[in-house]
Amino acid sequence: ETGVTQSPTHLIKTRGQQVTLRCSSQSGHNTVSWYQQALGQGPQFIFQYYREEENGRGNFPPRFSGLQFPNYSSELNVNALELDDSALYLCASRASSGANVLTFGAGSRLTVL
Amino acid sequence: QQQVKQSPQSLIVQKGGISIINCAYENTAFDYFPWYQQFPGKGPALLIAIRPDVSEKKEGRFTISFNKSAKQFSLHIMDSQPGDSATYFCAASSRFSGNTGKLIFGQGTTLQVKP
Numbered sequence: 640e641t642g643v644t645q646s647p648t649h650l651i652k653t654r655g656q657q658v659t660l661r662c663s664s665q666s667g668h669n670t671v672s673w674y675q676q677a678l679g680q681g682p683q684f685i686f687q688y689y690r691e692e693e694n695g696r697g698n699f700p701p702r703f704s705g706l707q708f709p710n711y712s713s714e715l716n717v718n719a720l721e722l723d724d725s726a727l728y729l730c731a732s733r734a735s736s737g738a739n740v741l742t743f744g745a746g747s748r749l750t751v752l
Numbered sequence: 753q754q755q756v757k758q759s760p761q762s763l764i765v766q767k768g769g770i771s772i773i774n775c776a777y778e779n780t781a782f783d784y785f786p787w788y789q790q791f792p793g794k795g796p797a798l799l800i801a802i803r804p805d806v807s808e809k810k811e812g813r814f815t816i817s818f819n820k821s822a823k824q825f826s827l828h829i830m831d832s833q834p835g836d837s838a839t840y841f842c843a844a845s846s847r848f849s850g851n852t853g854k855l856i857f858g859q860g861t862t863l864q865v866k867p
Binding site for chain 2 (some may be wrong): 657670679682684687695711729731740741742744745746
């Protein structure tokens, strides 16, 4: 069991740029969720992917988009970066059985200047 | 109605003491209440979880107490150790939101256990 791995661990972008964050789900998990964790706050749900389709979304604008691939790896894309997008982005995977148990990765720390 | 309110924001406890963190929720559709532990530079890790059909769940030094009528639940850490120093998040979710892995997290409590 390899756990959830995310890349890159840290990155710096400037306002208006675009960023892609990557996630490799835990073995056997085919559902992936993305969360945004601002400094000193709890994680906030962005969206979830199951069978390569988005099947749940939080209160985030369309410039936050994602992909899930047949091998269950996933990407989070953010366009037109804003300063408030600076945060830790967490990927979490779970089995498709409907169980709520999420396994989180260590996150990607995004700084927007 | 989707909020989960957590308190205190920070907590300092002596080694061997009891750490208590409280959470309150509004949405009565919530039916799963986990606690996550997060160390600096790491993602949250599931510590213990409870469903509303029981009032208490214990795993080692960690206990969740759940009060359905008050819509509150709490984490008790017995015999707190310096290694327990971390940020703790309560969360809630509802199976009626479909297959979504949507957890609603509290704001977090930073626990420091002094030797």
